[in-house]
Amino acid sequence: MKVTILSIALAAFSLGACNNSQTSTAKTDQHPDSSAVTTEGTSVRDITDVYLQLKNALAEDNGNDAAGAAKKMVEAIGKINQSAFTSDQKKLYADIEPDLKENAEHISENSDKLEHQREHFVMLSNDVADLIKGFGTGGQILYKDFCPMANDNKGAIWISEVKEIKNPYMGKSSPTCGSMKEELK
Amino acid sequence: MRLIRKTLLAVLLTFVIIQFIRPARNRSGQASAADFTKVYQVPVDVQSVLQKACYDCHSNNTRYPWYTNIQPMGWMMARHIKKGKEQLNFNEFGSYTGRRRISKLKGIANQIRDGDMPLWSYKIMHKQGRLSDSQKKLVIEWINKTADSLLAD
Numbered sequence: 001m002k003v004t005i006l007s008i009a010l011a012a013f014s015l016g017a018c019n020n021s022q023t024s025t026a027k028t029d030q031h032p033d034s035s036a037v038t039t040e041g042t043s044v045r046d047i048t049d050v051y052l053q054l055k056n057a058l059a060e061d062n063g064n065d066a067a068g069a070a071k072k073m074v075e076a077i078g079k080i081n082q083s084a085f086t087s088d089q090k091k092l093y094a095d096i097e098p099d100l101k102e103n104a105e106h107i108s109e110n111s112d113k114l115e116h117q118r119e120h121f122v123m124l125s126n127d128v129a130d131l132i133k134g135f136g137t138g139g140q141i142l143y144k145d146f147c148p149m150a151n152d153n154k155g156a157i158w159i160s161e162v163k164e165i166k167n168p169y170m171g172k173s174s175p176t177c178g179s180m181k182e183e184l185k
Numbered sequence: 186m187r188l189i190r191k192t193l194l195a196v197l198l199t200f201v202i203i204q205f206i207r208p209a210r211n212r213s214g215q216a217s218a219a220d221f222t223k224v225y226q227v228p229v230d231v232q233s234v235l236q237k238a239c240y241d242c243h244s245n246n247t248r249y250p251w252y253t254n255i256q257p258m259g260w261m262m263a264r265h266i267k268k269g270k271e272q273l274n275f276n277e278f279g280s281y282t283g284r285r286r287i288s289k290l291k292g293i294a295n296q297i298r299d300g301d302m303p304l305w306s307y308k309i310m311h312k313q314g315r316l317s318d319s320q321k322k323l324v325i326e327w328i329n330k331t332a333d334s335l336l337a338d
Contacts, residue, residue, distance in 0.1 A: 099284040106292075119295055123288045154333070 041081030044093075044131055045138035047100075050076055051128045052161050054107065058114070058121060058168035059175065067111035073104040092134040100127040118169050122156045129159055137184050147178035157181070203256045208263035211270075213245040219279030224286070231327045234320050235275065237313040238303050242269030245276045250310065265304075283335070290332040294325045 050073045057065035077097060082090060103124040107117045129144060143160045150156035150169035158168050165176045217223075222232060241247045242265050253259045273289055281289060296302035298321070303314040316324075 095282050096284065098282050099288050102285065103288060116295075116299075119291070120288075123284070123291065127284065 041079045042076040043081065043084075043138070044135040046076045047073060047080075048128060048132060048138065048142075048159070051124075051159065054121070055125075055158055055160065055168045056166070058118060059166040059171060061114060061171040063111045063114045063117060066114075066117050067108045070104045070107035070117075074101060074108060077101050077104070089134055092130070096127050096131055100124060100131075103127065114171070118150070121158070121168060122151045125156065125158045129157060132159065132184055142184040143180050144182040144184060145178050146181045149174070149177055159184070206256060206260075208259055210249065211245060211247040211263075211266050213276075215245075217245065217276040217279075219277045221275040221278040224279045225331060228327060231324055234316065234324050238311075238316055238320075240275060241311070242266050242307070243273045243275050245270075245274065252310075265307075287332050287335050290328050290335075294328040294332070297321055298325055 050069050054066055054069035054073065057063075057069055077100060080093075080097075082093065085093060103120040106120045107124070110116045132142065140161065143163060144157055145160050145165060145167075146155060146157050147167055147169050148155045150167075156169060160166065163180065165178050165180070167175055167177050170177050221227065221235075227235075247262075247266055249262070253262045273293070278286065278289070293302075297316070303311075303316070308314045
């Protein structure tokens with residue numbers, strides 16, 4: 001009888017534990033290991049750098065690399081150092097951050113769904129373009145490109161580090177669709 | 186033979202015991218100032234679909250079917266609701282930043298279009314979650330229109 005009671009208690013306990021384990025891992029995901037980087041944290045330039053990696057992965061139809069870059073973006077957002085931000089920049093960043101992070105999370109979790117990643121890339125590109133508007137390009141020359149066919153033919157922009165068009169929405173099926181709208185310095 | 190009896194008894198007793206572990210119910214009963222309907226002028230027919238097919242997991246008020254009184258069904262439901270509300274809560278839509286609202290709207294339309302939402306497991310148990318093509322079209326068109334007008338601002 002003792003064995004029975006013990007096994008019941010164990011069973012009930014482990015079931016309860018199962019229920020909790022998911023939430024605890026989810027929480028640790030949001031706070032990546034801080035020992036991996038210096039205490040200085042990341043800058044907006046770091047975010048735009050991983051954005052460009054993400055953009056290039058999508059242009060290559062590579063959902064895995066896109067997910068990897070998006071994950072790096074989520075990490076960069078988590079470690080952002082705002083000490084050098086002006087008050088306007090802080091406000092702008094606070095407005096952009098939740099959306100940027102959420103879109104990056106969705107892209108990182110859908111490595112097998114390129115089209116789904118691209119849907120989130122539409123909004124994410126708007127966010128990054130607005131970030132650059134407020135923070136500058138960090139010394140590099142960037143280009144704002146536009147593809148009228150993307151986003152269900154409603155059109156969408158993206159930011160590129162190269163002058164030639166490499167379309168992240170169409171990928172290899174139509175790599176040169178679109179045009180450069182603006183040079184950002 | 187004794188082993189089988191013991192095992193069966195253990196399973197039965199476990200089942201009885203877990204019935205006492207009840208998750209808290211998702212029922213605030215309060216109207217939120219950040220509610221979806223306060224942020225946008227939602228047409229009645231659109232709101233009715235959202236309410237029936239989405240609000241059980243994406244709001245602060247769930248209509249609980251009888252079987253959620255039995256564990257572990259109640260636990261599974263509680264987990265779905267927790268996850269659902271983290272992703273999207275219609276009662277707290279107004280607390281999202283402007284650009285996040287647009288992303289959420291587009292996400293809702295895309296998920297319905299792709300048939301990813303409502304979840305198939307929800308649709309099995311809830312007839313109201315199975316949307317007809319015209320219901321889907323109604324909701325998707327209104328949401329896309331709203332998102333596009335917000336983007337143009």
